[in-house]
Amino acid sequence: MSAAALVGSTAPASFAADGPRGVDPAQTQRQARDAIRAVNADMRRNYAALKSELIKRLGPVIIVQNDATGGKYFLVHNGETISEQPISEIFELAKSIAHIPLGIFSVLAPYLNKRVPAQHTDDIDPHDLEMVAFKGPETDGWIQPLQDFAKTITTARQKLEAADLPAKLQASSTHILDGALKFIDDAVKRRSFDMKSFEDFSGSVYGDIRTNMYHAAKVQIAGVKDIMTRWKAKVGDRAWKDLYVVVLSIWTTSVLNQNSIIIEHHMDQEQVDTHLIDLSTAQLPDDPVFIALDNLARIVQDNIAAEMVFPVDQDIADALKGKQDLLSTEIEDQLGTGTGAGTGTGASAAVAADQAACPFHKKKAPRAAAHVNA
Template identity: 25%
Template sequence: MSVLDYLFPTDPLNLKQNKKERSGNGQLTIWRYFPNNRREILVEISFHFLIRELTMLQKFQNVRQPLIANHSSCPVNQKRSLKMLKAFLLTLILGTGLVSQNFLLPIPAYSQSEEIYPEGDQEYFKALLGLEKDEEYKKFLMDSVSYASGKKVEYVDYKGVRPTVDGEEGEPGGPGMDAGHVKQQTYEAMRNMDWFRKNNYQNFIRNVGHNIYPLIIASDYEPGKEGVGSTYYLYRRDRPVESVTPTSVMYEMEKILAHIPMGVFIVISPYFDNVANRPEGWEEPLIEYKKHVENIKEHLGKSDIGQATSMRAMKMLDMVNHYLQDCIESGSGDEQSYRAFAHTIIPYVAEAMKAAVELQIQAGLSAMSQWKKELGPKEWDKLHVLIPVVWPVAEGSPRRQIFEHLMTPERAKTNIFEVHTGSHDEARTTLGRIKGDSVMAGLTFDKNTRFGMGSYLRLSSPTDLVQGATKEELKKHPKTQENILPLKTPHSD
């Protein structure tokens, strides 16, 4: 049995297999956590000297000679060997103690990994930390949460946020009240304090968001302008709001042609599984859609939209007309017939989509390039972009890609946000929450600790602050019927 086999019979650190490699670089990195100071400390244990001494000791064991006997002819060598032996024993004791401590003591979940980022958009986290080096941008963010410099600040009393607590209007208890009543009063007092916080927080994020300039809101959902290829709004401090809808009517026409299969599907699909027993009047939506098709065909030949587009549109409209006519006359229209129709028309749909994208990108890129020129490099670098979206089309929109093309990769990652809001006021308030929370988290948490860094990144991103803690807690409750906790009321202990 070798010395390594004796000291590490289970080889937990893979010393025997990697003895040569470890003796070369001589380091093993282990994360440790000391509860007394609540700080994470990286302990680097150097194995270079340890492995060298273990190897020497193994050689002496094989030849059955004492360590000092090899140097008995020279007193100097004897002293040197004694020093080396003492150093070896000290290193062995220290190393074994630290390794044992590492295996025996519990380590909190957030300090087990060398990865500093929590789960979420890793590229966004990296870009966010990159902003820490930009002093001018950090000053810009700090200014955004300040009410100084003559900023427009409004205070709204969000009375609807205030909680209603049972017994709030009751008489105050006397000195003889029981502990349960005191607990209820404590609960009421805490909720009132939290209402005060919520009220101020709503005003804080609204005022932050309404004082971030320059800002562009790129919307597809403005009333009366839905589906026209985006309307862009530019907000600048002390300047009127500018707006532009750069796409032409040709864009919208190509988009309408591309939506033809959807239009057919939504009027016929409710009857796919009820061909034999359809209710009276089921075909009326199909007849109305067919009238729209015929009306377009009547005008198409007289328009100046271009021969190629006109011919493609006419083919698509004829396909729709024939399919709808067949459904109406024969009472057909099931999954198979719709699939056959759709697969036939899709190549033309793809051409219409491509034409629409070309028109949208050319127009949008031109308009936003003009605004970029007007703002200048310094203001453009501060630009934030809000893109109102709905979930089915929340990612990869042409609006985002246009701004990603015009902005630096870092700013595109940290300054463009898809927001699920219905108005500009709500969108700007959401921006205030994004940036306000980030500034607050950066000052509140110690980013030199893993917990602090994780909290800062989570509060600065869509990732929930308690994501990691929630995951760890759920691990305590296996997915079995026996481990389902009993239902508790909101006011139960």
């Protein structure tokens, strides 16, 4: 008996081969797929709601925003947020003078010859040079901005003694300033420069730059030690053991970041690998505390979710905990570049077969510290 007869219908339902007549198959498909997408949308709303509540409960957390002064520090603990800039002015002053060769380069770079000099054939990418030297040496548009920079350098040189810097830092800064002014004066008089003449100048002040770096590093180490010691006393030993530290920096300084290197010596050493988080950003955020806590909340809840959602696969669980994309292992396997046997064809299958035959294929390598970039 038909289903229609069971409910008292006198006419059987009429179906086309691919579904009920009068229904657009494409529309049906869209609706079905939208229903599936709704699952992910709801998941994301639930995930965001959990994160929003968790942010209010995070602590203790130290957040560091790297900047030209050595870093601004925030302590989030027991619902309170306090901030300090603990690094001596010497840090900023020493680096300011040390940056002079980079400042001159920034003016001159567009006017470089696009041809890589022989001494740099192994270390300068020709395409990179071509892109940076976008104006070329045929124009002297560099002269005025270089003279403008020279005025700034001259003022700093005239007032250097009154800055009351340590003697060795003052001597190295004097040499950098004088060397820069001489290079600029010579280039302007000739109305020309080249990579070698600039490198002769920059190489001549390299030792002085290192001296300035020494003084900057010295006061930064002292400043971070002081604030970490005081904040540890404020938080207490028991809570300090669970301290998270999030260091925000732009991508170019996110590996071996100066603050991270110092901070790790003042944390519980058993927690450093998982609780010191280097967070690279495209630019320094206007609200570093929110950005840090928002990302930390993701990390903390993912740490728990990883074990509960993937209880039968520790590798995938660890991927959810860290910066590895969950699909990365599967993609590598299918491409034949991962550690799994995979099911690909051709070259990928050949690689997978070689891996499967290797007796050490299943051996796990030690994982690196789970610092997170986002």
